[in-house]
Amino acid sequence: MEATAEQLLWMYENMLLIREYEETMAKVYLEGKLPPHIQKGLAFDIGSGPVPGEMHLAAGQEPVAVGVCAHLRREDTVVGTHRPHHFAIAKGVPLERMTAEIFGKSEGLSRGKGGHMHLFDPEHKFSCSGIVGASLPPACGAALAAKKLGKDWVAVAFFGEGAANQGTFHESLNLAGLWKLPVVFVCEDNKWAISVDKDHSTAIRSDADRAAAYGVPGIAVGKNDALEVFKAAGEGVARARKGGGATLIEVKTDRYMGHFQGDAEAYRPKGEVSELRKTDPIPALADTLRARGMLDAAKDKAIRERVNQRVTQAFEFARRSPYPQPREALEQVFA
Amino acid sequence: MATTARKLTMAQAIAEAIGQEMERDPKVFVMGEDIGKYGGIFGATGGLLDRFGPERIMDTPISESAFIGSATGAAAEGMRPIAELMFVDFFGVCMDQIYNHLAKNTYMSGGNVRLPVVLMTAIGGGYNDAAQHSQCLYGLFAHVPGLKVVVPSNAYDAKGLMIEAIRDDNPVMYFFHKGIMGLPWMAYYEGSTTEVPQDAYTVPFGQARVAREGSDVTIVTLSQVVQKALLAAAELEKEGIRAEVIDLRTLVPLDVDTVLRSVTKTGRLLVADEDYLNFGLTGEIAALIAERLDRIALKSPVRRLGIPGVPIPYSRPLEQSVIPQVHHIADACRAMIGAKLARAA
Numbered sequence: 061m062e063a064t065a066e067q068l069l070w071m072y073e074n075m076l077l078i079r080e081y082e083e084t085m086a087k088v089y090l091e092g093k094l095p096p097h098i099q100k101g102l103a104f105d106i107g108s109g110p111v112p113g114e115m116h117l118a119a120g121q122e123p124v125a126v127g128v129c130a131h132l133r134r135e136d137t138v139v140g141t142h143r144p145h146h147f148a149i150a151k152g153v154p155l156e157r158m159t160a161e162i163f164g165k166s167e168g169l170s171r172g173k174g175g176h177m178h179l180f181d182p183e184h185k186f187s188c189s190g191i192v193g194a195s196l197p198p199a200c201g202a203a204l205a206a207k208k209l210g211k212d213w214v215a216v217a218f219f220g221e222g223a224a225n226q227g228t229f230h231e232s233l234n235l236a237g238l239w240k241l242p243v244v245f246v247c248e249d250n251k252w253a254i255s256v257d258k259d260h261s262t263a264i265r266s267d268a269d270r271a272a273a274y275g276v277p278g279i280a281v282g283k284n285d286a287l288e289v290f291k292a293a294g295e296g297v298a299r300a301r302k303g304g305g306a307t308l309i310e311v312k313t314d315r316y317m318g319h320f321q322g323d324a325e326a327y328r329p330k331g332e333v334s335e336l337r338k339t340d341p342i343p344a345l346a347d348t349l350r351a352r353g354m355l356d357a358a359k360d361k362a363i364r365e366r367v368n369q370r371v372t373q374a375f376e377f378a379r380r381s382p383y384p385q386p387r388e389a390l391e392q393v394f395a
Numbered sequence: 396m397a398t399t400a401r402k403l404t405m406a407q408a409i410a411e412a413i414g415q416e417m418e419r420d421p422k423v424f425v426m427g428e429d430i431g432k433y434g435g436i437f438g439a440t441g442g443l444l445d446r447f448g449p450e451r452i453m454d455t456p457i458s459e460s461a462f463i464g465s466a467t468g469a470a471a472e473g474m475r476p477i478a479e480l481m482f483v484d485f486f487g488v489c490m491d492q493i494y495n496h497l498a499k500n501t502y503m504s505g506g507n508v509r510l511p512v513v514l515m516t517a518i519g520g521g522y523n524d525a526a527q528h529s530q531c532l533y534g535l536f537a538h539v540p541g542l543k544v545v546v547p548s549n550a551y552d553a554k555g556l557m558i559e560a561i562r563d564d565n566p567v568m569y570f571f572h573k574g575i576m577g578l579p580w581m582a583y584y585e586g587s588t589t590e591v592p593q594d595a596y597t598v599p600f601g602q603a604r605v606a607r608e609g610s611d612v613t614i615v616t617l618s619q620v621v622q623k624a625l626l627a628a629a630e631l632e633k634e635g636i637r638a639e640v641i642d643l644r645t646l647v648p649l650d651v652d653t654v655l656r657s658v659t660k661t662g663r664l665l666v667a668d669e670d671y672l673n674f675g676l677t678g679e680i681a682a683l684i685a686e687r688l689d690r691i692a693l694k695s696p697v698r699r700l701g702i703p704g705v706p707i708p709y710s711r712p713l714e715q716s717v718i719p720q721v722h723h724i725a726d727a728c729r730a731m732i733g734a735k736l737a738r739a740a
Contacts, residue, residue: 063506071432096597098580098582099583101579102579102580103579103580104579104580104583105580105581105582106465106522106523106580106581107522107523107582108582109582112522112523112711113522113523113524113709114524114528115526162707164710164711164713165710166525168710170709171710172708172709172713173526173708173709173710173713174525174527174709175527175709175710176709177525177527177528178525178526178527178709188529190527191484191485191488191524191527192457193457193488222456222457223457223613224489225456225457225458226457226458226459227458227488228488229459250699253428253432253457254428254429254430254433254436255429255432255433255454256431256454256456260454261454261456261457262456322580325700326432326433327433329430333547346433350633380443383710383711383712384710384712384713385712386712386713386715386716387716389705389708389714389717390703390715391706391714392718393704393705393706
C-alpha cells in the first residue's frame with residue numbers, strides 16, 4: 061500500500077512537530093533545575109522548575125508514531141508508554157492541553173493529576189502509563205470491545221524492546237492470537253532499556269520472530285524510516301479491520317536523547333548518538349518528498365513555521381494556565 | 396583495624412554494605428535492572444560492577460517475576476541473592492513470587508526451607524513522579540506474613556541494616572527512600588547523610604531508635620518522614636513543645652516496647668507516615684496503643700498522618716498537599732497539646 065501525497069505530507073509535518081516539541085521540552089525541562097537556585101551541592105534537582113519529575117523524550121523515534129498513526133482514525137485506540145509524546149501528537153491529542161498537563165496545570169488533560177507519563181485523552185482514544193509492558197493488555201481490551209460492539213475499530217499497543225521480556229507481552233500476544241483480536245502490537249526497538257542494550261536483555265535478535273510463537277504474523281522493520289513503518293503498519297491495520305486478527309511489528313528505531321532527561325548516558329558508547337543522527341529520518345523523508353515533487357523550499361518553510369507556531373502556542377498556553385487548587389487532590393478518585 | 400568514620404550518603408552506605416558482604420561471602424550476588432554499569436538508578440550498587448564483575452552484579456531483563464522468583468530458587472540452593480525491584484510501585488508485575496512463595500515457603504515447609512533473600516527497592520515521592528512512581532507501600536508488605544520489612548532513615552542505619560539483612564537467613568524487604576539517598580540530582584534531607592564507620596557492622600531488626608528525646612508528644616515515624624519530623628520538632632521546641640521522635644527502622648519485626656515506653660511518657664501519639672493512611676502502618680500503631688489503654692493514659696486522641704486515600708497526583712501543589720510535610724507534622728503536634736478526651740458516661 062502506497063502512501064498518498066496527503067499522508068506523506070502529514071507524516072513529514074508531524075515528524076517535524078514531534079521533533080520540535082521534544083527539543084523544546086528538553087530545554088524547558090531544565091528551567092529551574094540547575095545551580096545556583098537549587099539545594100547546595102546538587103548538580104540538578106529533578107523536582108524543581110515548571111516541569112518537574114521525570115521526562116522521557118522520543119526524539120529520533122518519530123517514524124514509529126507517524127508511520128502507524130497515519131492509518132488510524134479517531135475511533136481507533138492507541139495505548140502508549142512512559143515515552144509518550146510522539147504517539148500522543150501523532151494520534152491528534154491537542155497540543156495545548158497535553159502541554160498544560162505536563163506542566164501540571166488545571167487546564168491540562170487530567171487537571172494536573174497525571175503528568176507526562178499519564179496522558180489520557182478519551183476523545184482521541186489515547187492513553188499511556190509509566191509501567192513497562194502495561195500498554196498491551198488494555199489495547200487487547202479495546203480490540204475486544206470493538207469486536208463485541210461489531211465495529212471495525214483497531215487498537216494499537218506501543219511498547220519497547222525491553223517490554224517484550226515482560227510477562228504482559230507474552231500473555232497479550234497469546235490472547236490476541238487466540239481470540240483473533242483487531243490489535244496491532246508495535247515494538248519500538250531503540251536498543252536501550254535505560255542502560256541495558258538488547259544483546260544483554262533478549263535471548264533472540266528480533267522480537268518480530270516471537271509472533272510465530274503466538275500464532276500471529278510478525279513484521280520486522282529494519283530501518284528507522286517513516287515509509288517502511290507506514291507499509292508494515294498498513295498491513296497490520298488492514299488485517300485487523302478485515303477481521304484477520306493481530307499483527308506484531310518490530311521497528312528498529314533510534315533514541316537520540318537519554319532514557320530520561322538528566323541521564324548522563326555514561327553507559328552509551330561515545331559518538332553513538334551523533335552517528336545515529338546521520339540517518340535522521342526527517343531529512344530523509346524530506347528528500348523523498350522533494351524527489352517526488354511534493355515539497356519545495358517555500359512549502360517546507362510554511363510547514364516549519366506552522367510547526368513552530370503550534371509548539372510555541374502550546375508552551376505559552378501551558379505557562380499561562382493556572383495551577384489546580386490543593387483541595388482538588390482529593391477529587392476524582394471515583395467517578 | 397580502621398574504624399575512621401566519614402560521612403556517606405545513604406546510597407553510598409548501602410553500596411558499601413553490599414560490597415563488604417560480597418567480599419566476605421562469595422554466595423552473595425545481586426540481580427536487578429540497571430544495577431551494573433549504571434550502578435542502580437538510585438545508586439544502591441554504585442561501583443560494584445567494577446569490583447565484582449557481571450557474574451555477581453547481574454543486569455536483568457525487565458522480567459521481575461522471573462528474576463525475583465529466581466532469587467527465591469537460588470536461595471533455596473544455598474545462594475544469598477540480593478534482588479533489586481527498581482521502584483516499589485512495580486511490585487504488581489511480580490507480587491505472586493514475593494508474597495506467595497518467597498514469603499510463605501519457610502512456613503509452608505514447616506521451617507525446612509531457608510530463603511536468605513534481600514529484596515531492595517526504591518520508595519517515596521515529593522519530586523513529582525506521580526501515581527505510579529512515588530509510593531511507599533511498606534505497609535502492604537508488612538501486612539502479608541513472612542517478609543521482614545526494613546526502612547532506614549539515614550546512612551548509618553542503612554549500612555548496618557543492609558548487612559544485617561544480607562546475613563539474615565530470611566527474606567528481607569529493604570525499602571530506601573529516593574529523597575534521602577543523597578543523590579546529586581534530587582533534593583534530599585541532609586540529615587540522612589551521616590558518619591558511617593568503615594568497618595562492617597550490623598543494626599539489629601526490631602529495635603527502634605529514639606531520634607530525638609521529648610516529653611510532650613511522641614512522633615512515631617520512619618524513612619524520610621523521620622527527617623521531616625526532626626525539623627518539625629526543632630521548630631516546636633521554640634514554642635516550648637518537646638516532641639520525641641521514634642524512628643521505627645523496621646516494621647517487621649516491630650519494636651513495640653519503644654513505642655509504648657514513649658507514649659506512656661508523653662501521653663500523646665502522632666504516627667507520621669508517607670504510605671497510604673487507610674488500612675496501614677498508622678492504624679497498626681494506633682491499635683497497639685488502643686489495646687493497652689488499661690496501662691497507658693492518653694492526654695489526647697491519637698493522630699495519624701499519611702496519604703489520604705488518593706493516588707499520588709503529579710502537579711506540585713497537589714502532591715505537596717497529600718504527602719505529609721514538616722508543617723503538617725508541627726500543626727498536628729500543636730493540635731494535640733490543646734486536645735481533650737471524651738469522658739466515660
